[in-house]
Amino acid sequence: MSDDEMYDDYDVDEEDSTEVSGNESGDDMDYEDTSTQDFDLDDNNSSQRTKSSLTRTKSYEVLDKADLQSESHKLVKEVMDVLSIPHESAVVELLKFMKWNKEKLIERYMDNSDKLCIDAGIPNLVLDKPIDKSIKNFSCLICLEDFSPQETYALSCDHRYCLPCWKGYLEIKIGDGPECVYSSCPAPKCKIRVHQAAFKRLVSEQSFEKYMNFCIKEYVHGNQKIKWCPAPGCNFSIRCDRKDRREAVTCKCGFQYCFQCSDSEIGDHMPCPCAQIEKWLQKASDESENVTWMLANTKKCPECRSPIEKNGGCMHMTCRKNAGGCGFEFCWLCRGPWSEHGSATGGYYNCNKYDKSKAKEDDDKAQDAKTELEEYMFYYHRYESHKNAMKIASEQRRNAYLKEHQILNKFDVRSADTKFLMEATEQLLKNRKVLQFSYVYGYYLDKKSQEKNLFEYLQEDLEKHTNFLSTLYELSLDKLEDYQAFIKWKESVTNYTRITKKFLDNFVEGVSGGLTNQHPHNL
Amino acid sequence: MATSNKRLQKEITDILKTPPTWCTAQVVGDNLHKWKATVIGPENSPYEKGNFEIELDIPVDYPFKPPALKFTTKIYHPNIKSDGTVCSELLSQNWSPQLKIFDVLTTIRLLLQEPNPESPLEVEIAQQFKNDRNAFNKAAKEYCKKYAK
Ligand SMILES: [Zn+2]
Ligand SMILES: [Zn+2]
Ligand SMILES: [Zn+2]
Ligand SMILES: [Zn+2]
Ligand SMILES: [Zn+2]
Ligand SMILES: [Zn+2]
Numbered sequence: 001m002s003d004d005e006m007y008d009d010y011d012v013d014e015e016d017s018t019e020v021s022g023n024e025s026g027d028d029m030d031y032e033d034t035s036t037q038d039f040d041l042d043d044n045n046s047s048q049r050t051k052s053s054l055t056r057t058k059s060y061e062v063l064d065k066a067d068l069q070s071e072s073h074k075l076v077k078e079v080m081d082v083l084s085i086p087h088e089s090a091v092v093e094l095l096k097f098m099k100w101n102k103e104k105l106i107e108r109y110m111d112n113s114d115k116l117c118i119d120a121g122i123p124n125l126v127l128d129k130p131i132d133k134s135i136k137n138f139s140c141l142i143c144l145e146d147f148s149p150q151e152t153y154a155l156s157c158d159h160r161y162c163l164p165c166w167k168g169y170l171e172i173k174i175g176d177g178p179e180c181v182y183s184s185c186p187a188p189k190c191k192i193r194v195h196q197a198a199f200k201r202l203v204s205e206q207s208f209e210k211y212m213n214f215c216i217k218e219y220v221h222g223n224q225k226i227k228w229c230p231a232p233g234c235n236f237s238i239r240c241d242r243k244d245r246r247e248a249v250t251c252k253c254g255f256q257y258c259f260q261c262s263d264s265e266i267g268d269h270m271p272c273p274c275a276q277i278e279k280w281l282q283k284a285s286d287e288s289e290n291v292t293w294m295l296a297n298t299k300k301c302p303e304c305r306s307p308i309e310k311n312g313g314c315m316h317m318t319c320r321k322n323a324g325g326c327g328f329e330f331c332w333l334c335r336g337p338w339s340e341h342g343s344a345t346g347g348y349y350n351c352n353k354y355d356k357s358k359a360k361e362d363d364d365k366a367q368d369a370k371t372e373l374e375e376y377m378f379y380y381h382r383y384e385s386h387k388n389a390m391k392i393a394s395e396q397r398r399n400a401y402l403k404e405h406q407i408l409n410k411f412d413v414r415s416a417d418t419k420f421l422m423e424a425t426e427q428l429l430k431n432r433k434v435l436q437f438s439y440v441y442g443y444y445l446d447k448k449s450q451e452k453n454l455f456e457y458l459q460e461d462l463e464k465h466t467n468f469l470s471t472l473y474e475l476s477l478d479k480l481e482d483y484q485a486f487i488k489w490k491e492s493v494t495n496y497t498r499i500t501k502k503f504l505d506n507f508v509e510g511v512s513g514g515l516t517n518q519h520p521h522n523l
Numbered sequence: 524m525a526t527s528n529k530r531l532q533k534e535i536t537d538i539l540k541t542p543p544t545w546c547t548a549q550v551v552g553d554n555l556h557k558w559k560a561t562v563i564g565p566e567n568s569p570y571e572k573g574n575f576e577i578e579l580d581i582p583v584d585y586p587f588k589p590p591a592l593k594f595t596t597k598i599y600h601p602n603i604k605s606d607g608t609v610c611s612e613l614l615s616q617n618w619s620p621q622l623k624i625f626d627v628l629t630t631i632r633l634l635l636q637e638p639n640p641e642s643p644l645e646v647e648i649a650q651q652f653k654n655d656r657n658a659f660n661k662a663a664k665e666y667c668k669k670y671a672k
Contacts, residue, residue: 142620143526144533172587188619
């Protein structure tokens, strides 16, 4: 991937995220603090690039119900003007039929309006058939009762029914769901569509409101540039004009996700391209049986084999003695002793490299296939670990909230002094999300390439610092004896939050840069 | 409920007044929403002269929603499952509130006349229907003789 290409795709739109979600932590904060000196990232280079991308115009828009309504209405009006069609309801049917593509509709209308109108179920754009006043009594073919003509209605096809039957028919359609917007005349095999004006006239006000909601759904559904926010229960939708947009969009509900995938589970999969995610998920499902077996055999204490449970986001595990374990401390990722994760292995929190030589040692006679699975498992395991840490996001937020209150009670501080905890929580979640997908990206990188080295370097930085922040942050309040100790802890969490943010930005920048640039900070 | 009861009452009255030659229909007990019908197998079909009993469950939303039906007479047919159920699409696909129970029975009779092996519920019977019509006819006739007296 070329440099330019990547940057074209990647415009971090801070304007979006602050304006839209409003709960972004720290983005708008001024970090002049000197305490980051130890971790000076020398990122002039990258911040300049970020700035240039920030000035880019927003390429997506969060829409609520009213926006969608006025938008579709505008489109209808435009078509009415261009084609001189006086009936709004007729145009809505045409647009629905043409998937809300105005240009195509106009083109086809110019080409053969009669055929288009018949196909769309509104022949000659006639909405209904007026009542023939000469008829005194009318027998409804649905309820088999007699009515005066005033109590009846027929679409242009002249299939006439009594008003109560129309009401019953259409309200049951509405009750059945979104398909009601494609309702046709009740007569057998009649293809004439029941248009908006007919619905309005024939059903209760309450039902009509429901119908109009389905119309909005249909508008979004038919419109390729607009999609519903995939977050459960969210009613916003997002319009994105760029088809190939790679960077995440942020909904007003706070959910950040890839517009192309629009998947509530995947969310934002930075730094991976969509196709890679698809490939990865496919692989995960193909390998799931093997993986299940591997996991079943490895989710135990590496020393005493008692089952271990992972709480919190930290990778430092202890086989709990009070739960019948042996007290062994180890790394969740590699199952190696935690004591070995020292400066000798590149820092306490350094555990992102798949050690091939060690794997070979472990199993000399391992077949290629098995090695391959092991390698995949390495990435899969880390992917899952970060994913699981994400899954308990709401729990973590709740815990942070509880901790805030404990702090308020214990240290008699202002509530502003506890804000850092939430900020750290959000930062950790962001980092874990990127880390999760970084293992997908890493898996597909050419094993011996220069890129892979740089990638792992950046990933390692990010993971190391994220894990450190996680540990720091999960510190039990009992360990803080006094106010001084609290302030010290608070400062280090705050600093580390900031630092991990820089590492995250750095990582994202580095990967977006195609991993071919010179290293963003001095190696 | 009111619409469906009134209409069902009318339908049953009509059927009793001018009974069709090839079917019978009656309400089960005093529940207007449960009917029992018999369809006589159409001529020139392996079901000829068979008496096929059918139970109809009529929803409260009738006639805006079609009835559900089930054969209580065993029948050898690619579109009717061995437990007597019929693909619900058969009625719901082209359902119109203008159609009546009599139309439903007509559809059933047509299905006996012309099985549709392309969307079968009994795959093996459908295969046989397509590949070995004589064997199919023979089996269907045997079932008819045995169960549809
Ligand atoms: Zn009526
Ligand atoms: Zn009609
Ligand atoms: Zn949303
Ligand atoms: Zn995607
Ligand atoms: Zn143990
Ligand atoms: Zn490790």
